[in-house]
Amino acid sequence: MDLALSSDQIAILDAIDSLAKPYAAAPTHEAGFAMVSDALDRELAEGGFLDVAFDPDLGAVSAALIIERLARLPYAIEAAASALVRPLLGDDVSRPLCLVMEGKHARPIRFLKAGATVIVTGHETVSSFTVSQDQARAEDTLFGYPMGTLLIDPATVAMPCPDVSPEAVLVRWRVGLAAEAAGLLAAALGSTATYVTDRQQFGRPLATFQAIRHRLAEAQVRTNGVYWLAMKAAGTLDPGDAALAALHAQESARATVYDFHQFLGAMGMTLEHPLHLWTYRLKALIGALGGRGAQGLAAADAIWG
Template sequence: MDLTLNEDQLAVAGAIDKLAEQFASSPVDFHGFALVSETLQQELEEGGYFDIAAVPEMGPLSAADAIYRLAQLPYTAEVALSMLVGPVLDELALPVEIQRPFTVIDNQRPGRFAATAKTLIFVDGEKVGVASSDQPDQKLAEPLPDSLYAYPMARIPETPNIHWLNDSDAQRVQAALRVATAAEMAGLIQAAITTTVEHVSVRKQFGHPIGTFQALRHRLSECAVLAGGVRWLAFKAAWSSDAGDAALALLHAQESATRVIYDVHQMSGAMGMTLEMDLHLWTYRLKALMSELGGRAGNAQAVGEACFSSL
């Protein structure tokens, strides 16, 4: 057992943190939901970071850690799927050209980055299909600018050329999707807590910073405990690539996010309702991920099959 990042992984983490610095603050005049940075995506591409999961010294764990770190930025980009799901799709050698960035269309619902994605991953229960966007239909992607989710959302109409995966490939891709989503949620939860800690340390009520009130301190501490647990389960699942671990990590992420989203908004009060505080950038990303890949109910059933069927 060794629960510390190895030297290569630490080096990646350091480099990611350095790269992230320039994206660490949202523009003062930004008052929207989807704060997307193409530069971020380009720099990750150029730095070769989308390949780290495939490098033995680093592996998926290092990728999950990078996702976790980058998810804490106010800027978003299609990072998680490229880092953890892309390498798996590459390995499967499918008869579909696999190109970054990716999107997930779960149960025909709007998908994140769906308007710009080059590879579309369709999920319907346990079924997984892949399609390339290099087909005429791509033009049909319908962006949803009024979405409250803090990602660029779009609907994709029926795409005819979906290549459906066999069961074992589908399970591998589902697992990678779940780990990627759990790692992203771990970062988002952490960022929501960090933002809230800053807010309550400054904002005063009855003459004291509200962060001094015990009721709030205890709740925020419980949130912090959940946040770390989500990160641990995501890391474990990234390391093992096990389907049960992946479902468990995403279940815990979605269950914990439910609690954390409510609490941080409660503590941030009216400030958290404004688009001038960054809180919604985290919470309205988390909300977009609450229902992904089965949601709590679906992930719990997947956990049941993977972890309890031998009992």
């Protein structure tokens, strides 16, 4: 298997890095629980970065690479659904896209606002509708995403998408979750490693203590694993691969987020350090799609039947 990026993928990521450079620095003062940038979102859309999966020569792997890279930014960007699920529906679907499991619409939904497209995935059907002003309410949550609640039952307004299968949506949803988690883990790990390298305690940097180094090394191994499982699943679009990637992403987030905050000491309990801009998004992803248990069952069902 050739794991090297193609010249097109390298060029796309270079362009992403250049475009996102003004947004790469985390704020030095308290930033709240979520940061968004309409300007960045607009530039990504105008540049066609969220449309790469419409091109069969670039496909889902290129989309997953973009999702992973954008997740490293301190800003929350609706990229996963737009880049991976929207190609199933058509390029005329309005953004942001909000993915909802049938019967789970009462829970806070990421990026939900007026004008968003809600994709409802059931056991046998997929349906969608565009949210109007009176159908959604913004919610103030601890998660690192803008969240909203639907004020209606989607079944009363959603129209069926007869050419889209629930399995195809779920596969791409899980791939997007894993790719986004990989980027968030990489950024959170990098932020933590920088802090413990600079922070002096007991006359030496915290990063020189063996216990911390071992835990950070484990986090790096997990982060790498999430990345490669996400890329494999994007390449195969296999239900089993996608479920395993999402499972490992959610389990790795659960296993590492607590350590990251503990290593920052008191700073990890405040909003003065930007670590929460990545870890609190991971907390939201941990419970997505039914959480780890649902991913494990989906993986077992796909692999063993």
